[in-house]
Amino acid sequence: MLLRQTRPEDLDGVIGLEQCENTEPWLGTTGREWHLQAIDDPDVSHLVFVKAHRGLDSEDSSDEELVGFVVLAGLSKPGPIEMRRMVINLIQRGKGYGRQLLNEAIKLVQDMPDRDRIWLDVNPANEPAVALYDSVGFEQCDVPEGVTPVDGLIYLDFEL
Numbered sequence: 001m002l003l004r005q006t007r008p009e010d011l012d013g014v015i016g017l018e019q020c021e022n023t024e025p026w027l028g029t030t031g032r033e034w035h036l037q038a039i040d041d042p043d044v045s046h047l048v049f050v051k052a053h054r055g056l057d058s059e060d061s062s063d064e065e066l067v068g069f070v071v072l073a074g075l076s077k078p079g080p081i082e083m084r085r086m087v088i089n090l091i092q093r094g095k096g097y098g099r100q101l102l103n104e105a106i107k108l109v110q111d112m113p114d115r116d117r118i119w120l121d122v123n124p125a126n127e128p129a130v131a132l133y134d135s136v137g138f139e140q141c142d143v144p145e146g147v148t149p150v151d152g153l154i155y156l157d158f159e160l
C-alpha cells in the first residue's frame with residue numbers, strides 16, 4: 001500500500017468513492033471543486049491510498065488500485081493538524097484498510113515538526129468511524145480553538 005499526493009487525474013476515482021451509500025451522508029461538502037481547492041491549498045495535504053504494483057518512484061499510476069483517501073489540514077502553521085476527511089472504498093471496507101490508512105496518516109504527522117495533536121469531527125451516529133477512531137486512541141475533546149462548532153458533530157483528538 002502507498003500513500004501519495006493526489007493528482008488532478010485521480011479525482012474521478014476519489015469523487016466516485018464519496019458518491020456511495022454509507023459515505024456521502026457522513027461527509028461535508030463533496031464534489032470536484034472541493035477536492036481541487038484542497039489539492040491547490042498549501043495548508044492542505046490531499047493523499048490517495050493505493051495498492052501499487054510497481055516501484056515507489058514511478059509516476060505511472062496505471063497499475064494502481066484506489067483504496068481510499070485522506071485529507072489533512074493545518075499544515076501552514078505549527079500546532080494541531082486536522083484530519084478533515086478519510087474515506088475507504090465501499091467494497092474494500094471491513095478489511096483493515098481504514099485502520100492502516102489512519103495509522104499511516106498519524107505516522108506522517110508524527111514526522112512533521114512542531115505538531116502536538118490531530119483532531120477531527122465526526123457524527124456520533126457514524127459507528128464504524130467512531131469505533132475506528134476510538135480503537136486507535138482518539139478521545140473526545142473540546143471544539144478546537146478558532147473552529148465554529150457544527151451541530152450534531154463531536155470533536156476527537158489524538159495526542160502525538
Ligand SMILES: CC(C)(COP(=O)(O)OP(=O)(O)OC[C@H]1O[C@@H](n2cnc3c(N)ncnc32)[C@H](O)[C@@H]1OP(=O)(O)O)[C@@H](O)C(=O)NCCC(=O)NCCS
Binds near residue numbers: 026
Ligand atoms: C470509517 C471507515 C474509514 C472505516 O474503514 P474500514 O476499512 O472499513 O475500517 P477497518 O476495516 O480498518 O476497521 C477498523 C475498525 O473500524 C471499526 N469498524 C469498521 N467497520 C465497522 C462497522 N461496520 N461497524 C462498527 N465498527 C466498524 C472497528 O473498530 C474496526 O476494528 P476491528 O476490525 O478490529 O473491529 C469507512 O467505513 C469509511 O470510509 N466510511 C465512510 C466515510 C467516513 O465515514 N469517513 C469518516 C468520517 S470523515
